[in-house]
Amino acid sequence: MRIGIFVIAARFPGQEPGRVLADAVELITAAEEAGFADAWIAEHHFMSYGVCPSATTLAAVAAGRTSRIGLGTAVSVLSTQHPVALAEQAAMLHHLSGGRFTLGVGRGGPWVDLEVFGTGIERYERGFAESIDVLLGALSGGPVAAGGEFFRFREIEPVPAARLRPVVACTSEGTVALAAERGLPMLLGMHIGDEDKAAMVAAYAARGGVAKGHVAAGVGYVADSTAAAVRELKRTMPRWLGPGLAGYVPVDGRPRPSRDVPAYVDLLTRIHPVGSAAHCAETLVRTSEATGIENVILMVEGLGEHRRTLENIRRFGAEVLPLLPR
Numbered sequence: 001m002r003i004g005i006f007v008i009a010a011r012f013p014g015q016e017p018g019r020v021l022a023d024a025v026e027l028i029t030a031a032e033e034a035g036f037a038d039a040w041i042a043e044h045h046f047m048s049y050g051v052c053p054s055a056t057t058l059a060a061v062a063a064g065r066t067s068r069i070g071l072g073t074a075v076s077v078l079s080t081q082h083p084v085a086l087a088e089q090a091a092m093l094h095h096l097s098g099g100r101f102t103l104g105v106g107r108g109g110p111w112v113d114l115e116v117f118g119t120g121i122e123r124y125e126r127g128f129a130e131s132i133d134v135l136l137g138a139l140s141g142g143p144v145a146a147g148g149e150f151f152r153f154r155e156i157e158p159v160p161a162a163r164l165r166p167v168v169a170c171t172s173e174g175t176v177a178l179a180a181e182r183g184l185p186m187l188l189g190m191h192i193g194d195e196d197k198a199a200m201v202a203a204y205a206a207r208g209g210v211a212k213g214h215v216a217a218g219v220g221y222v223a224d225s226t227a228a229a230v231r232e233l234k235r236t237m238p239r240w241l242g243p244g245l246a247g248y249v250p251v252d253g254r255p256r257p258s259r260d261v262p263a264y265v266d267l268l269t270r271i272h273p274v275g276s277a278a279h280c281a282e283t284l285v286r287t288s289e290a291t292g293i294e295n296v297i298l299m300v301e302g303l304g305e306h307r308r309t310l311e312n313i314r315r316f317g318a319e320v321l322p323l324l325p326r
Contacts, residue, residue, distance in 0.1 A: 001288055001324045004038035004297040005031045005313065006074060006190070006217050009052040012240050012304035017051040023306045024052065028062040030310050031069060034317025038070030040104065040215070040297045043077055045113045047247025049240075056089040063097040071097060074187055074217065074297065075106035075169045078131045079124040080117040083151070084158065087138030091162035104187050104215075105135065106169030112249045121251055123150055129178055132168070136182065139164040167215060176200055180209030190217040190299060191264075193271040194290040201291055216291060218272035220298030222316050226275030233274060237265045237302045273298065273320070280316070281323035 009024045011017055028039040041058050044050035052058050055073035062071055071093070076086055086105070093101040107128045108114075114124055123131070127150040134151050137144035141163035145155035168179040170186040179186050186204060188197045197216055204214075223229035238261045245259055273280035288294055300312050 001284060001326075002037040002295040003284065003321060003324065004036050004040060004070070004072075004295065005220075006040050006042070006297040006299040007052075007058075008042045008044075008050040008299060008301060009058070010240050010244065010301045010304075011048040011051045012236075013048075013243065020051050021058065023309075024058060025061055025065060026306075027300070027309060027313060028069065028071075029065050030313045031317075032066045034314050035321050036069065036313070036317060038072060038102075038295070038297065040072040040074035040217075042074055044247075045080075045111075045116070046249070047244060049244030049247050056086070056093060059093055059101060060096070063093060063100065068100075070100050070102065072102035072167070072215075073104045074215075075104040075167075077108035077113070078105045078135065079108040079128065080113050080119050083131045083135035084138045084144065084153075084156075087135055087158060087162075087164075088160075090139065090164055090166075091158065091160045094162045094164055095160055102167060103139075103164060104167040104169065105132070106187075107175065109248065110250050110252065110254060112251050114251045128175070132166075132178065132182065132184075135166065139166070165211075167213070170200060170204075173203065176203050177207050179211075180204045180207035183209060183211045185211045185213040185215065187215045188217065188291075188293070190219055190268065190272065193267075194287050197287075197291045197293065201293065213295065214291075214293045215295045215297060216287060216293045217297050217299065218287070219268045219274055219302060220272065220280065220300050220316060221274045221302060221312055222277050222280050222320055224276065226279045229275045230269045233269050233302045234262070234265050236304045237268070238262060240302070240304060241265065277315075277319035277323065280320045284320075284324060 041055040043055040059071045090103040130148045143155045167185045167187045170176045241261045273283040
């Protein structure tokens with residue numbers, strides 16, 4: 001199995017965003033020292049849920065502070081960026097990290113970001129497949145041109161050139177089909193459990209998808225007992241998730257999505273490796289066996305205190321990772 005961390009740069013009440021970002025880099029260096037395989041970085045805009053607006057920038061900083069750990073974006077939001085510009089950043093990170101970088105992209109949501117960055121709701125609703133195809137062309141190692149609805153430009157040679165295959169965040173049947181048809185691995189979110197992840201992997205295969213390297217996100221916290229771990233996260237995580245999830249602002253008049261935060265935390269602590277070392281290891285193995293996914297990335301910031309998050313990473317590395325199959 002390949003176990004990584006999932007860095008959201010979560011801001012709890014009272015925390016200064018610049019400090020949260022600096023701490024996020026330290027989490028990645030600690031994960032490398034603890035034996036984690038990779039670190040994946042989220043991108044969010046204008047909210048406390050995550051205060052990293054550029055996952056590629058944070059990955060670049062982390063690449064300069066580490067030497068072994070894989071780095072990825074989970075995800076770079078494609079609906080608010082030009083795919084060629086994103087491909088250029090990914091190519092730079094690929095070369096400068098010695099091949100340790102993986103680009104993860106997602107459609108994003110109908111949020112105010114679309115208005116601020118000028119890409120608009122139409123690109124979000126209709127343009128994701130075209131954006132993916134332009135991105136793939138720009139990461140083919142050769143020239144790329146476009147003549148679609150959203151992108152029209154003459155043939156150019158991206159510099160530096162790189163041959164990369166991105167990972168695609170999938171939350172719907174349509175996105176699963178898109179990824180499968182292009183042979184791109186999926187990134188599946190922490191909001192769904194093993195049964196739903198397995199169903200998406202099956203749907204991907206049914207569409208003819210043959211890619212390896214799917215990634216599953218979850219929550220990770222190891223404590224002396226499972227009861228203690230669950231109790232602690234139920235106490236701390238709502239302080240982040242309440243105001244954080246409220247930060248999603250639709251660009252149009254549609255209702256803002258809402259979650260029952262305590263119920264969501266209860267779900268996360270039940271379906272993910274939260275508990276004793278043995279329980280965490282058993283949960284990770286069960287997820288891999290149920291879904292066929294061998295790369296699991298864990299959100300470790302649920303405690304809301306940097307020192308304790310570092311302790312969680314180190315303890316996970318010392319007590320859980322050795323229990324997992326290699």
